[in-house]
Amino acid sequence: MTLEGKAACHVVRPGSTYDGKQGFSYFEGIARESVGATGICMHLLTIPPGGRAKAHMHESHETAIYMLSGEAHTWYGERLENHVVVRAGEMFYIPAGVPHLPANLSDQPASAVIARTDPHEQESVVLLPQLDALIEVGS
DSSP states (O other), X not given: OOOTTSOOOOOOOOOOEEEOTTSOEEEEEESHHXXXXXXXXXXXXXXXXXXXXXXXXXXXXXXXXXXXXXXXXXXXXXXXXXXXXXXXXXXXXXXXTOOEEEEOOSSSXXXXXXXXXXXXXXXXXXXXXXXXXXXXXXX
């Protein structure tokens, strides 16, 4: 039996980056665009010291985050009224449709692996500019 005509396995060696709508640069990873994924997207993110995203949500897709190094503050909820600090070695889950805004308040980079149930790198990102001014940190 051959694998011809079947889905192929891929090794992705992150090297190039792309600018996300949220305001961060992501390392290219697993997505429909890179490997033909149909149900998941996974990439690496390093938030520079003092960096913050734009308030956003992923309309109908869940997000799972594993912090590799550093720590990220995340405000979440309808008015970003909740706050959590995710540190290296910890995981963080964001349900579909939950507004959130991550930031790195430290003087060291913070790196994470991010996986979403959306195979597209940016398709389900919905910016929420009306919430940006609620959190005054970083740039």
